[in-house]
Amino acid sequence: MASILLRRPRAANRVNLRMAEELALACAAINQDDAIRCVMLSGSGDVFSAGWETPPVTPAAGLSRYQAAIAIASLHAPVVAAINGDAIGQGLELALAADLRIAASTAHFAMPQVGHGLLPWDGGTQRLARIVGRAYALELLLTGETVDAATALRMGLVNRLAPPQELRQAVDAVVGQVIAAAPIAIRYAKEAVRDGAELALAQGLRLEADLTILLQGTKDRAEGIRSFMERRPAVFRGE
Template structure:
């Protein structure tokens, strides 16, 4: 039986591929558990500097949750399922290493929520995004009602949430939902290059940037600025900072030690 999440290291970039192409990579309990394990291992592995999450095949990133598992769900069971997905996606969003979604096809429901939990999103030209849960009598349960308005604004988010409509990759780009739209054949290479570009700079600074943005968005600007100053100070005590300044002044490439 094939693994539902494939793990591959390409240099210091770990690729996690949701692998249920016959089900358009739909999320079920088995996939969530496998993704939990694989992502925790990627974060804990010192040799891994960045993570890319994608779907198997060219039709779908993740086409949503596995609706077959919804039959007979009680309200309590549904809430528990939502909290599990939310916990995993929050772990991805709060990771100290950059996480890129390489969106190859449909990113619907839980798939769109997974992509939004990643720090950056690169979409193939054939990508489609949507939160169709209202068509099932549900609302998004893995963070969609919270992350989507933060990314595209309240009005656009509500349009998708209330209609269940899909948008194409070009619209997603114009709305700020994705960072780049690229040809399907180039998606993997461009996502890898983006990860490698991030790995070329100071890893401690990357981690602090992620922390500053994630935490700062949750509160008032004044608190965010205070935290930014504190993290700026912490960076100044690192070997990465010393190396970065020395390399700049000596007009040579930096060799960041990563602490």
């Protein structure tokens, strides 16, 4: 497992250009290591991330340099966000780029950008609607309202909640389940859902079938069959 920690506790883990660049480098390095089966994203201190420090305001600022969520979304391995505290603005956009979100029961969530004359610009308008649906996405985006963890769970914004003192234990349990599974199958499952959601149903089904066929030739698939027949836990090697 690889761990990415947003570490600016004195600044409520707000994203700045340096952090965005370091996130991009870290994610690129993780993608080069096939031994990494899962990535955990978390914030230091009591806040996940309070958003962007100073938003770029001109085209000359090079908006893409500040978009940190795209690096998280580009990771091949599943990403589990351990949302240890409030996720606001771009901080929430980072969490949305993860595949699974497990939050402390005391966390709060908001997309307040329109109140500052801005839009979410790190994938927030697109990922939010895909995760919670258009109605909830527009409610959060147009009102800038802050919601608590229980509401976020009801919306589907997060997958699970845990008491703050038990959050790491809850995240470790999920990460352990991911790591124990066949890594190639895990990556293909992520690809099928992520890419298939952007396709027509017939094309998505074709993608699913193609990935299933590719899995049949892997050593992990053979190990899965053997372990089932021998009634023992499988030992997957990502081959």
